[in-house]
Each structure stands twice: as structure tokens, then as C-alpha cells.
């Protein structure tokens with residue numbers, strides 16, 4: 351069957367994608383669009399202008415989640431949500447998140463045009479969305495906007511999140527004019543997200559479409575190592591309570607466990623804060639952000655407990671205390687089976703091979719599916735992510751866009767969805 355995205359819409363998608371990649375562009379070909387930054391504001395402005403130009407209702411809520419409601423003939427008060435995020439890591443790629451938002455804008459137009467051309471009605475509207483602070487680069491935790499949307503985080507708590515300089519999300523959104531008071535006037539019944547894979551499963555298999563059946567379990571821990579400040583020169587070694595040395599031991603303990611287990615877990619220690627962070631003062635408090643991930647919940651839980659015990663034991667001889675500042679558990683969740691089958695059928699109808707896979711990274715649709723069925727579609731990456739050189743070929747973007755449009759078509763028109 352022919353793809354729903356015609357030549358004109360496809361060209362419009364690529365123009366829009368190029369225009370968005372200019373906003374916050376970095377010299378190495380990536381983007382830096384931290385939540386609430388001027389670049390985030392300009393990206394939001396471009397999306398809003400695009401939505402308005404296509405005849406969608408542009409709406410934004412109190413935490414800056416940005417919606418484009420495509421009202422479809424015949425639909426009542428329900429909608430299928432489709433989108434991703436426009437914020438990025440400090441040295442992020444131009445595909446991560448952006449692809450899913452812009453593809454949703456174009457796919458929604460294609461669905462609306464096909465309904466008009468065939469004189470048909472839909473059972474649900476389509477709502478395109480750009481979720482606030484998916485990345486969690488500037489404000490933690492990540493998946494902020496989608497978590498507020500489904501009620502697992504309050505708007506007040508989200509707006510009070512502070513970045514490393516003490517600026518709150520609320521103040522940052524005010525600064526760029528994107529703290530609004532709109533609400534989506536329809537009831538979402540399911541959520542769809544199209545995203546670059548960020549790994550290399552599809553690329554290695556030579557398959558263009560990933561049917562994501564589940565997510566790896568993730569544990570995100572921020573541990574505070576608390577020692578005592580003292581002069582780095584004269585203080586006798588035995589008297590020091592060195593929080594940075596303690597952090598180093600804990601970090602090595604984590605990697606040691608993961609390597610010794612050999613069970614395929616992914617783990618990291620990727621952010622540090624050091625107090626007082628002077629070359630002449632033994633660090634008195636160090637915070638380290640750790641992540642552990644594994645497809646199986648039980649293996650992850652066991653590994654995390656052993657890590658906490660090992661870290662505590664490793665730092666005890668240093669006279670340094672360990673406190674848990676953040677302990678966030680994201681369970682291993684299966685995606686809605688109906689959605690997986692719709693994507694599988696859509697890809698097959700278009701003649702594209704597909705492959706069942708899991709997501710290792712977090713995505714907004716994972717937060718959303720606590721309240722509604724969620725569907726995640728992948729297109730190939732070259733295995734590099736959260737990197738300015740992240741890349742997906744134009745033909746892979748096009749295939750994903752076609753599958754998304756066909757998926758949304760089936761979701762808004764099928765009698766049983």
C-alpha cells in the first residue's frame with residue numbers, strides 16, 4: 351500500500367527538521383536546548399507557529415507541556431496523544447526527541463487529510479505533544495512534564511525543581527514565557543512515541559522499524575558522601591574524612607559488581623558535585639548520580655542492593671558517611687500488546703520489516719503508560735546517543751514517519767481501539 355505521507359508533507363517534514371536543528375545548534379552538529387533556556391523557548395515558538403499554521407489548536411499547560419490538538423471529524427472528547435520532547439542534553443543530538451515531535455505534527459496532518467479525502471470520520475482526535483524536560487539534564491528528575499500530566503508528580507513539585515544554579519523550573523519557564531495555564535480539552539486514551547533507537551540493535555539487524563515490547567528496569571540513585579573539610583596540605587592523612595576518595599571507591603564498587611556478574615547490566619556514575627570544590631580543601635561532601643539498568647527487575651534489584659552494601663562497606667574505613675539523596679525506581683514494564691500489533695501491521699502493510707526490541711533508555715511514553723496504553727516505535731540509530739554526532743539516515747526517518755502516520759490512522763479509525 352502507498353504511504354500516507356505525500357511528497358509535499360515529506361518535504362515539509364525535512365524542512366521543519368532542518369529548521370529545528372538550527373536552534374541551539376552546536377559546532378559539532380548537535381544541539382544544546384536545555385529546558386527553560388532561550389533555545390528551548392525558540393524551539394517551542396517554532397513548534398507553536400507550525401501547529402497554528404496547520405490549523406491545530408496550540409495549547410500549553412502550567413509546566414510548559416505543549417500540545418497541538420488536531421480535531422478530527424466525528425470524534426468526541428477522546429484523543430490519541432503523540433509526541434516526544436524538544437529539550438536536549440548539553441551536547442545532544444538533533445534527532446533525539448525532536449524527530450518524534452515533528453513526525454507527529456506531519457503524521458497528524460496526513461491523517462486529517464486522508465479522512466477528508468475519503469470522506470470518513472474518526473473515533474478520536476489527535477493531540478501532538480512536546481513534553482517538558484524529558485532529558486532531565488538541567489532539572490532532575492527527567493520525564494518531568496509527562497509525569498505531571500499523569501499525576502505521578504505534582505505541578506508545584508515540578509515547578510520547584512532547581513537547576514545547579516538554584517534557578518527553578520518555574521522561573522526558567524517564566525523567563526521564556528512558556529509557563530501557561532492551558533489544559534488539553536480532550537481525554538487521552540493512549541499515547542504513541544516515535545524515537546530514534548539510541549542503540550544499535552536495528553542497525554545491526556538491518557531492520558528499519560523497532561516494535562518496542564518493554565523497557566529495562568532502571569534504578570537511579572544519588573548518594574551523598576559526607577566527610578569533613580580540612581586542609582589538603584598539613585592535615586595528617588589518618589585524620590582526613592575524604593568524601594571524594596569515598597565516592598571514588600563507591601564508583602569502582604559499582605563497576606566491579608557489574609563486571610563480575612557478567613549479566614549484561616548497564617551502569618554508570620556520570621555526575622558529581624563536590625563541596626567545597628577547592629583544590630586546597632579535602633572534599634567534605636560529594637554527591638554522585640548512579641544509574642543501574644537491566645531487562646529483568648529481580649536481577650536489577652539484587653544488583654542495586656549489593657552495590658549499596660558494597661559502597662557503604664568500602665567507604666566506612668574512611669570515616670565517611672553515605673546518605674541516599676535520591677532513589678528512583680523505574681520498573682520493567684511491558685508495553686500495551688494491542689499497540690505493538692497495530693505498529694507491526696502498519697509496518698507490514700507498508701512493506702517494512704520490523705523487529706521486537708526493548709528500550710533501555712527512559713521515554714515519556716513510559717511515564718504515561720502508568721495511566722494509559724503506551725506505544726513506542728524505534729527507527730535505527732548508529733548506536734551513538736546523547737552525542738552531537740547522533741545520526742539517523744533520511745530514508746530511515748521517512749520509513750518511521752510513514753509507519754507512525756499509518757499507526758495513528760489505525761488508532762483513530764479502528765472500531766476496537
Ligand SMILES: [Zn+2]
Pocket residue numbers: 435446447484545
Ligand atoms: Zn529522547
